[in-house]
Amino acid sequence: MTSPLVSTEWLASRLGDPGQTSTSGSIIPVDASWHMPDSQRNAEKEYNEAHIPGAVFFDIDENSHKASSLPHTLPRVDQFEKSVRKLGISNDDILVIYDDSDVRSAARVWWHFRVMGHREVYVLDGGLRKWHAEGRPLTSAPTSSEPTMYQARFMPALMRTTDDILMTLKSRKEQVVDARACARFEGTVAEPRKGLRSGHIPHARNIPFAALFADDNTLLPTEELRTKIEAAGVDMSKPVITSCGSGITACVLKLAFASLGKQDVAIYDGSWSEWGSDIGLPIETGPAESI
Template sequence: MAEDSPFTVDGDWLQQRLEQPGLSIVDASWYLPAQKRDGAAEYKAAHIPGAVFLDQDAISDKDSPLPHTLPDPLEFAQFVGPLGISADDTIVVYDGPGLFSAPRAWWMFRVMGVFQTYILDGGFDRWKAEGRPVTSEPTKVAPNVFHADFDAERVVDLAEMRRIVDTGQSQIADARSAGRFSGTEPEPRAGMRSGHMPGAKNIPVSSLAENGALLPKARLRKLFEDAGIDLSKPVVTSCGSGVTAAAITLALETLGHTDNRLYDGSWAEWGALSDTPVVTGKE
């Protein structure tokens, strides 16, 4: 496993186990329009041997108008089972840069009961830079039956998020960029207000990693403290659409903070409504 985190593995660890039975490798790359990258196209061009592609736009609740809404356990199982993934597998997920969308897949598998799920340090970009094996050949998979053990308590819906904002019963950590959080930059989705929920603290996803790898524990702890997050109290994580919020979840869990939940609708839901309170500025 990678140094200093129980939830990441390094390239050496993964390369030594590429053909190991019971190992599922998942390319979970997803990007914002401004990043000008296409996860599916990049996967087709080159991926880690044996990896399957998890489309984060497709693996969502089909009845929800929001992007990336967590599907129910049956839908999730019907999506990942045909990819050859079993709940008994050791699962390694990765994205291009290393710590952007991969934590969302890590979180989804864990909330569905698969705790032996890990993230590849440095992502596929580092894997390639280190000269490790890649292929453009489609991965041959044998469909599997995935048995989900869903923990609904780890997910916050809109009604509960309203109560949390009203009462301050939990801290809120927002993974969006400083400009989007403060309201000085527009949201990438049309018709959405800029700013943040009252009481929220900003921990941009980009601040959690260095060279594609999660920061060491001491630096993560200082990052949360500097942002005004008390690690002895509950935290709800949020972001634009529920993807990068999971990177904060990963950081919290790495520090041993387990009293955390993810607001799945995130700003795509909150910012689009007319009756939800929104504030601007750094605080």
């Protein structure tokens, strides 16, 4: 498959298919739900109450770099391997990542596995909301699994650091695209995390991630996506770095670009949590520069 997305129909037709392991490993749904701290929601509790049959739960906060002062940054390779092995995931398995989250956190875990070198990883288009709306099966039964010997292969080209951003501000070889809401990007409202300045990385473009979804929670059709992206001033012929508040919705933009076949897109893992907290780094406020 070339698309990073699979449909609910695709997954439903293959769950429990005894032939699914014949060539490429098992199909494993992965619940990647994550909620903002003020949402009063517990993603793991909700998973335990109702999940797609056979799904395992991937905790974004637990699978982050514990020594970092930033929220849910990428874990070390050995930490990632340890967690994935416990979930019973093997390198040849086909992973279908889904969520029931307002921040579309499945895209973050999709990127987690991609940056760690997993070959067959996809996002369920429409997520759990579409699956449930269609009356497809859910269960509270625990998913049993045996530990594996999963081995990651870190792909550094898929992420960027603050130093990389500073370099691209000088060279302008890559475009920075911010997934936050317009008011946060323009700096007209305070950031939800204390201690962060308001505004955006100089020369960045703004594509609020929530604008990329249809009413049924699926990504917009490709031509509509392309229109929105180009209207924001993004040159589809040049490489892109996506950013957001803390690295989660930046991955939604990468997913959207990937659905259009654009692969030269990297994630600024620290995002505004890192950039906005460092008073030595430049910021801008107001709308993005004119195209």
